Amino acid sequence: MAKVTILEERCKGCKLCTTVCPRKIVVINSGKLNSKGFHPAGVTDMDKCIGCAFCATICPDCAIVVEK
Numbered sequence: 001m002a003k004v005t006i007l008e009e010r011c012k013g014c015k016l017c018t019t020v021c022p023r024k025i026v027v028i029n030s031g032k033l034n035s036k037g038f039h040p041a042g043v044t045d046m047d048k049c050i051g052c053a054f055c056a057t058i059c060p061d062c063a064i065v066v067e068k
């Protein structure tokens with residue numbers, strides 16, 4: 001099973017990753033703030049991840065790591 005790690009401190013909440021996930025499991029966590037004041041992205045249901053790494057590829061801040 002794939003594992004997605006969001007490096008929350010690097011995230012600026014731009015939402016790009018949320019637009020490319022084919023399973024629609026990457027969302028902005030509006031209940032959380034990182035130290036820069038941004039709402040970081042998060043994965044809602046890791047079991048649905050297919051490990052495509054589209055989210056990691058599109059992130060301009062290299063804030064997502066996908067392991068298969």
Ligand code: SF4
Nearest residue numbers: 021049050052053055
């Ligand atoms: S690796 Fe693919 S399926 Fe998994 S969270 Fe990222 S975009 Fe979605």
Ligand code: SF4
Nearest residue numbers: 011012014015017059
């Ligand atoms: S693309 Fe990167 S910086 Fe933008 S919301 Fe997603 S994880 Fe955060």
